[in-house]
Amino acid sequence: MKIRLKINGKDFAPHIYPSMILLDLLRDLGFKSVKRGCGTTNCGLCTIIMDNKSVLSCSVPAARADGKEIYTLEGFQDKAAEIAEFLADEGADQCGFCAPGFVMNVIALEKENPNPTEKEIDEYLVGNLCRCTGYMSQHRAMARYFAHKQKEA
Amino acid sequence: MKYVSKPVRKKDAFALLTGRPVYAEDIAGGDFLFVKVLKSPYANAIIEDIDITKAMEVRGIVKILTYKDVPQVRFTLAGQTYPEWSPYDRLILDRHVRFVGDAAAIVAGENERCVIQAMRRIKIKYKVLEPVLDFLEAKDNPVLVHPEDDWNPLVDAGGDNKRNLCAHGKDSSGDVNEVLSKCDYVVDETYHTQANQQTMMETFRTFTYFDAQNRLNVLSSTQVPFHVRRILSNALQIPKSRIKVIKPRIGGGYGAKQTAVCEVYPAIVTLITGRPAKIIYSRREAQITSSPRHEMQIRVRIGADKSGIIKAIDVYTISNTGAYGEHGPTTVGLSGHKSIPIYGKTEAFRFEYDVVYTNKMSSGAYRGYGATQGFFAVESAVDELAHKMGMDPVKLREMNIVKEGQIMPAYYGEPNTSCHLDKCIARAKEIIGYNENALRKDLGGGIVRGIGAAVAMQGSGISNVDMGSVTLKINDDGFYSMLIGATDMGTGCDTILAQIAAEVLMCPVENIAVFGVDTDASPYDSGSYASATTYVTGNAAVKTANALIEKIKTAGAKTLECHKEDCVFDGKSVTDKNTGKSVSLKDLANSNMASGFAIEATESFMSPVSPPPFMAGMAEIEIDTNTGKITPVNYAAVVDCGTVINTNLAKVQTEGGIAQGMGMALYENVHYGPDGQYYSKSFMQYKIPARTDVGNIHVEFDSSYEPSGPFGAKSIGEIVINTPSPAIANAVENAIGVRIRDLPITPEKVLKALWAKEKGIEVSSHES
Numbered sequence: 053m054k055i056r057l058k059i060n061g062k063d064f065a066p067h068i069y070p071s072m073i074l075l076d077l078l079r080d081l082g083f084k085s086v087k088r089g090c091g092t093t094n095c096g097l098c099t100i101i102m103d104n105k106s107v108l109s110c111s112v113p114a115a116r117a118d119g120k121e122i123y124t125l126e127g128f129q130d131k132a133a134e135i136a137e138f139l140a141d142e143g144a145d146q147c148g149f150c151a152p153g154f155v156m157n158v159i160a161l162e163k164e165n166p167n168p169t170e171k172e173i174d175e176y177l178v179g180n181l182c183r184c185t186g187y188m189s190q191h192r193a194m195a196r197y198f199a200h201k202q203k204e205a
Numbered sequence: 206m207k208y209v210s211k212p213v214r215k216k217d218a219f220a221l222l223t224g225r226p227v228y229a230e231d232i233a234g235g236d237f238l239f240v241k242v243l244k245s246p247y248a249n250a251i252i253e254d255i256d257i258t259k260a261m262e263v264r265g266i267v268k269i270l271t272y273k274d275v276p277q278v279r280f281t282l283a284g285q286t287y288p289e290w291s292p293y294d295r296l297i298l299d300r301h302v303r304f305v306g307d308a309a310a311i312v313a314g315e316n317e318r319c320v321i322q323a324m325r326r327i328k329i330k331y332k333v334l335e336p337v338l339d340f341l342e343a344k345d346n347p348v349l350v351h352p353e354d355d356w357n358p359l360v361d362a363g364g365d366n367k368r369n370l371c372a373h374g375k376d377s378s379g380d381v382n383e384v385l386s387k388c389d390y391v392v393d394e395t396y397h398t399q400a401n402q403q404t405m406m407e408t409f410r411t412f413t414y415f416d417a418q419n420r421l422n423v424l425s426s427t428q429v430p431f432h433v434r435r436i437l438s439n440a441l442q443i444p445k446s447r448i449k450v451i452k453p454r455i456g457g458g459y460g461a462k463q464t465a466v467c468e469v470y471p472a473i474v475t476l477i478t479g480r481p482a483k484i485i486y487s488r489r490e491a492q493i494t495s496s497p498r499h500e501m502q503i504r505v506r507i508g509a510d511k512s513g514i515i516k517a518i519d520v521y522t523i524s525n526t527g528a529y530g531e532h533g534p535t536t537v538g539l540s541g542h543k544s545i546p547i548y549g550k551t552e553a554f555r556f557e558y559d560v561v562y563t564n565k566m567s568s569g570a571y572r573g574y575g576a577t578q579g580f581f582a583v584e585s586a587v588d589e590l591a592h593k594m595g596m597d598p599v600k601l602r603e604m605n606i607v608k609e610g611q612i613m614p615a616y617y618g619e620p621n622t623s624c625h626l627d628k629c630i631a632r633a634k635e636i637i638g639y640n641e642n643a644l645r646k647d648l649g650g651g652i653v654r655g656i657g658a659a660v661a662m663q664g665s666g667i668s669n670v671d672m673g674s675v676t677l678k679i680n681d682d683g684f685y686s687m688l689i690g691a692t693d694m695g696t697g698c699d700t701i702l703a704q705i706a707a708e709v710l711m712c713p714v715e716n717i718a719v720f721g722v723d724t725d726a727s728p729y730d731s732g733s734y735a736s737a738t739t740y741v742t743g744n745a746a747v748k749t750a751n752a753l754i755e756k757i758k759t760a761g762a763k764t765l766e767c768h769k770e771d772c773v774f775d776g777k778s779v780t781d782k783n784t785g786k787s788v789s790l791k792d793l794a795n796s797n798m799a800s801g802f803a804i805e806a807t808e809s810f811m812s813p814v815s816p817p818p819f820m821a822g823m824a825e826i827e828i829d830t831n832t833g834k835i836t837p838v839n840y841a842a843v844v845d846c847g848t849v850i851n852t853n854l855a856k857v858q859t860e861g862g863i864a865q866g867m868g869m870a871l872y873e874n875v876h877y878g879p880d881g882q883y884y885s886k887s888f889m890q891y892k893i894p895a896r897t898d899v900g901n902i903h904v905e906f907d908s909s910y911e912p913s914g915p916f917g918a919k920s921i922g923e924i925v926i927n928t929p930s931p932a933i934a935n936a937v938e939n940a941i942g943v944r945i946r947d948l949p950i951t952p953e954k955v956l957k958a959l960w961a962k963e964k965g966i967e968v969s970s971h972e973s
Contacts, residue, residue, distance in 0.1 A: 069318070084231040085224025087456075089406045090488040094888035097406060125224035136222035140214045143853030146861065147695025148221025149406040149456030155222060178895050181888070183404055183457055184695050186864030187896035188904075189857045 055118035059083065060127025068114045074100075075109040077117070078124060085125035085152040089181070096180035099153040099160075100124050106160035108179075125152045131159055138197040139190065146184030154180045158194065167202055170195050208707040208714055209916045212853035215697045216719060217454060227454040229426050230485060233412035237483040238267055240471045241320045243310040243327055244494065245302035248336035248564040248881030249348070252300045252309060252329055260312070260326040265319035268478050269327065270311040272298040275473065279357050280439035282496075283531040283569070284429030284463040286670050286731050288359035290534040292371065294351055297440055297469050302331075303350055303528035304564050305881045306494040313474045313482060336564035336881050340500060340525035343369045343561035350528060350562035362534035364560070371526045372534035372560040376541070378614040379553025381506075384517040388508030392590045396505065396582035397947040398930070400525070400875035401498040401868070402885070403571050404893050407456020408491040409467040413474070414481035416449070423450045423472060428462040428692050429732035430722045436465045437472050452722040455694035459865070460570035462694065463734045464496040464531050492891060493883045496569020497875050499536050499560075500525040503582035507590055515590075515605045518545045518615075520583065522558040524575070529567035533560045536570065540579030543817075546616035547626075547662050548587075549607030554615045564881055570734060572862065573926045576663055577869070581948060584659040584931030589944065597641035598935060599658050603630060606660060609909065617668070619814050623909035623919065626660060626819035629843040633658070633821040636841035636903050644939040651830040654838065655940025658823045661927035664815035665911075665920035666737030671811065673742030674728035675749040677706060677717075678805030679757070681798065683790035685710065689721040690730025691742040696922060697854040698738045702746045704850055705915050709750035711776025728807050736818075736920030739850055741810055743915035748808035756804045757790070760797050764788045816911045818919040820844040822863070822928025825900075826936045830959060833952030835937065837867055837900035844925065845909050848917035852906075855921050859904045862925025868894045870930040872949050 056065045059081065068077060075098045078086045089097035091110050098109040101123040125132055132155050139145055139155075154177065161168060161176045168176065173194050174187075182190065220227050257269045275297040283291035298308050310327055314320040337348045345368050356366040363373030385391055412424040421443070427433050430450040438445040455462065471482035486495075506519040520541040526533030541556030571577075591598035607613060609624040633639075637656060646654040676688040687706055693699040699719040707714045721727050730742060754774050761779025762769040765786050773780045780787035797804055825839040842859055849855045872892050876884035885891035910917035930948055938944045943958035961967065 071318075084226035087228075087406070090888045092488065092887045092889055095406065129223060132223040133219065136219050139222050140218035141212070141853075143212065143215065143697070143851070143857045145215055145218045145221045145695075146697070146857060147406065147455060147457040148217070149228065149695075151222045152224035155224070174896050178897050181406070181893060181895060183406055183459070183865065183893060184861045185857050186860035186862070186894075186902055187899060188860040188902050189853075191896065 055115060057117045057119065058121045060123055070115065072114040073110060074112040074114045074117050077114040078109060083124040083126050087149055087152060089150065096157060097150055097153040099156040101156065101160060106157050125156055128159055135197060138193040142189040142193040144185055144189035144193050150180060150182045154190065168198060173198065206708055206916065208704045209850055210848060210852060213700055213704055213714055213851055216700045216703065221454065228407060228456055229410050229412060229424055229453050232453055233424055233483060235481055237412065237481045238313040238315065238474060238478065239317045239320050240311060240313045240474050240482050240484040241324060242308045242470055243312060243324045245305060245307040245309045247302065247331055247333050248305050248338065249334040250302050250331040251334065252302065253332050254330040255310060256328040260323040263319050263323040263326065265315035266312065266323045267315065267480065268313040268474060269323065270298065270473065272300045276442040278442060279355055280436065281531060282436060282465045284432035284465060284732055287435060290360050290362055291532055292356060292358035292364060292530045294356050294530050297473055304566050305883060306566060307528060311470050311474060313478065337369065338564055338877065338881050340523060340561050340563045341502060343563050344559055345369070350564060364534065369562045370559060371530040371562055372537065373558065375557045377555040381517050381519045381553040381555040384553040385506060385508040385519065388516050389511045390590060390594050391506060391508040392586050392593060393506045394586055394589060394946060396503045396585055398501050398578040398581050399948050400500045400568065401571060401873045402492055402495065402875060402891060403459040403461035405457025405459055405461055408486040408488060409495065410485045411468045411471050412483045413471040415475065415479065421448045421472060421475060423448065423468060424453060425450060425468055426455050426462060427452055427465065428458045428694055428734055430692060430724050431690060431729060432732055433465050433468055434724050437468060440469045441473060441476055450724045452692050455692065458694040459572045460574065460734060461496050463570040463732065466495050488888065489886045492886050494566065496531060496567065498571035499568040499575065501540060501578040503540060503578060505582050505586040507586045509590055509594065513594065513596055513601055513604050514550050515548045517551055517553045518548060518583065519555045520545060520579065524558060524560045525563055525565065525568065526560050527563055527565045527567040531567050532570045533568065536575035539575035542616060543576035543662055544579035544583040546613035547607055547660055548605045549611050550605050556615065565877060572865065572923050574735070574923065577927050580659065580661045580927040581930040585934050585946060588935040588938065599630065599634065599639060600641065602660055603627065622816055622913065623847055623911040624819055625845040625907045625909040626821065628907040629819060629821040629845050630660065632905060632907055633823045633841040633843040636905065637823040637825055637839060639823060652827060653830060653940045654825060654827050655936040656823060656825050657932045657934065657936030657939055658821065659928040659931035659935060660821050661924055662817040662819050663736055663920060663924035663927065664817055665740035666812060666815055667735045668812055668815040671731045671735055671737045671741050672809055673730045673737065673745040674807060674809040675702065675742065675745040676728045676805065676807040677749045677753045679794045681795055683794040685717045687717050687719045688727050689719065689742060690727040691738045692722050692733040694733060696733065696858065697851060698733060701739055701850050701854065702742060705743050705746040706750045708916065709747055710754065736923045739918055740914055740920050741812060743918060745808055745810035747915045748810055749806050752806035752808050753804065756806055757793070760793055760800070760802060760804055761788055764793060764796065812913065814913060816913060816919050818844065818846040818921060818924045820924055820928060822932045824929065824932040824936045826933055826940065828937065828940050828955065830941060833955035835871055835950060835955065839900055840902045842902065842904045842925065842928065844906050844921065846906065846921040847911035847914050847919035848908055849906050850918050855906065856904050858921050859925045860902045863902050863929055864894050864899045866926045866929030867899055870933040870948060870950055872951060874949050
């Protein structure tokens with residue numbers, strides 16, 4: 053079957069099979085930043101933004117994306133680079149496999165709450181697992197990022 | 206130093222953080238067959254018949270392979286230097302399946318859906334055998350995991366497949382029984398550590414295809430590209446010259462990818478069909494057919510005299526290698542050889558081990574590699590000894606730890622050439638606020654806080670085995686290419702090795718482009734494991750950069766028409782110190798393009814010693830005695846890894862290792878049902894720490910200077926996972942007076958122990 057959706061501002065009309073998962077559709081369409089880590093909505097690697105909400109694309113049937121507006125990290129490259137500055141300065145990238153989902157969720161957090169406390173940052177991002185860093189460096193980087201954004205504002 | 210001991214950003218940081226397509230699955234485009242492995246539902250069974258006719262009828266199915274289609278020569282999947290200590294005990298597909306999840310058939314089709322459909326239509330008739338599941342009953346059990354006659358150990362590691370023994374060994378110095386009998390205090394306890402999954406975010410995956418020269422190309426998420434080349438050659442029975450292994454960016458390894466978990470399956474499909482093939486493990490597959498930490502039971506006898514001098518340590522380890530022997534004979538060695546020598550005043554030690562086969566998933570390499578298990582046991586026992594003596598546990602350690610300059614008999618007789626462990630302990634105490642009279646704090650309402658400590662060491666590569674090589678060459682305009690065989694799996698070794706070379710070459714890190722790994726192009730490296738890369742390959746980087754400077758001077762002397770001995774290189778130009786005439790590196794590099802003299806160098810390094818890094822870890826935890834739940838609050842980690850090459854990356858390695866260690870200490874466990882079925886198939890059943898679970902991890906370094914290391918460096922990668930389990934177990938006893946000797950320390954075990962304490966009864970500490 054065929055669906056229509058907007059990805060990163062562009063129109064797409066892909067053919068999908070009924071059981072297709074949105075994560076696989078996005079990767080097939082070339083949006084390789086979307087990663088699969090668990091397939092059971094536990095790790096946050098496949099985080100995308102659908103109709104202004106951060107969702108886990110491993111648990112969304114592709115058919116449900118019909119008529120939706122979707123963003124992947126490919127659509128937020130400037131923002132990603134800005135956030136990356138802070139993460140890179142802490143060495144918080146390590147293997148990087150969880151990074152796209154993490155950065156997507158940071159973008160979602162910033163939209164919802166542009167001035168979060170450190171506790172709110174940790175709680176919002178709790179579903180983004182990382183096995184390399186032990187989270188401290190991500191925590192320091194995000195505290196600095198949001199402090200910096202406040203200074204800019 | 207200009208580039209070493211600096212928080213240099215990782216060279217690949219922006220590509221990773223902005224989601225660029227750099228991992229295996231992202232870059233392997235094209236017409237790949239999808240490969241999946243049909244798994245045995247039984248823990249021990251013989252395949253009597255396989256019928257694939259119905260499965261072959263599924264549209265899109267191209268090939269189904271069974272035991273009849275694979276070479277009948279045994280090999281190992283362990284990524285180790287040849288001759289591997291792991292016995293050759295596997296076939297790609299075997300009639301005898303030895304654990305739930307063992308490979309029964311390989312299915313290749315045009316897409317994943319048809320492959321899954323076909324797998325359901327394969328009919329297999331199994332003769333189901335009784336399995337050996339309890340590793341404590343495996344040795345000399347009448348049921349044999351490997352009854353076959355072609356079980357093939359290349360190295361005599363004391364194993365005997367007719368006894369379910371993968372390996373057996375013994376090492377000692379002095380008469381441990383005699384010394385223990387004279388000790389005023391002796392602790393004799395048995396500890397149990399569970400199997401853990403590495404759970405790197407990127408699961409196992411491999412892509413295979415023939416290139417224009419008809420050679421098998423293997424794009425794999427691996428820590429050991431050169432070993433994978435040999436493993437595939439052994440498994441497929443084709444010459445190594447027909448295989449090329451390429452490593453892209455890797456989404457984590459922690460030892461899991463030191464075993465060729467998935468490479469053979471697409472490789473044999475490509476070999477037989479000629480078609481490109483790919484395998485991508487789902488999380489479920491990565492949980493049930495992979496290479497987790499070896500489960501161990503460790504008995505420790507440790508004795509001290511009245512004054513608190515630890516006189517003797519006796520360690521006996523039983524290690525569960527599972528169905529196959531990957532890393533079995535070697536991981537076990539570290540459970541004693543790393544944990545015993547950290548105490549420097551012993552007059553005798555003994556270390557003995559048995560590694561047994563069982564019908565569970567094959568174990569493998571996981572960060573710490575047996576040392577983690579050993580330190581849980583010994584560091585728990587040291588606290589128990591201190592409590593018995595009425596002495597502060599940290600003071601007991603301070604009195605007994607190994608000192609710089611000492612020979613370490615239990616550490617292969619190597620000297621302790623660099624050690625700030627005493628300073629690490631002192632600083633960790635300050636950070637955590639250690640006060641021996643206040644290790645317990647009652648917050649009321651059943652909430653109690655406790656503080657516990659542990660020390661640890663590891664190695665820096667495997668002495669006389671691990672080898673690293675680096676090639677450096679100069680290009681137009683004077684920028685350098687650095688070719689390495691070490692595998693950056695997120696650790697940042699591409700950047701760290703460039704920092705080391707930059708320091709020698711006196712150039713910015715950006716001036717060095719790093720390439721790795723491709724087994725055709727990269728110089729040989731045994732791979733990134735055993736905490737080897739910074740120390741072993743780092744030393745190769747120093748050697749190569751110095752060799753390159755000599756070549757630069759030779760070329761400079763030619764241009765300046767002077768003697769090489771009179772040339773000085775300052776990173777930017779070569780100068781004749783007699784005349785003051787100089788030529789810039791840029792001009793030299795460009796003119797050298799038409800000189801018939803290549804400015805490039807390759808050097809290798811192998812070390813006769815493996816200098817240990819040391820660390821102290823202290824945990825402050827909060828226990829809810831109503832529920833048994835333990836929450837980490839603060840963790841102080843002070844590490845002596847010698848000179849810190851990259852201050853950011855070493856810190857993050859430490860924080861990450863501590864967090865993984867907390868998971869091991871508190872909940873991570875590969876669970877099995879009574880018939881050998883798996884219970885930990887997903888992140889729902891196998892919880893790993895989230896960011897709200899780790900408390901505040903405070904990391905500092907107190908660096909000694911290792912004379913044999915690159916700029917004084919030792920290793921960092923593995924040691925950092927060794928302290929959380931014992932430190933947390935010790936904190937539990939300090940807080941609530943119960944000793945948990947069986948990991949993980951779950952709420953159930955805490956409550957059970959509390960009830961038993963109240964009622965004054967003993968509880969068994971081992972439950973699997």
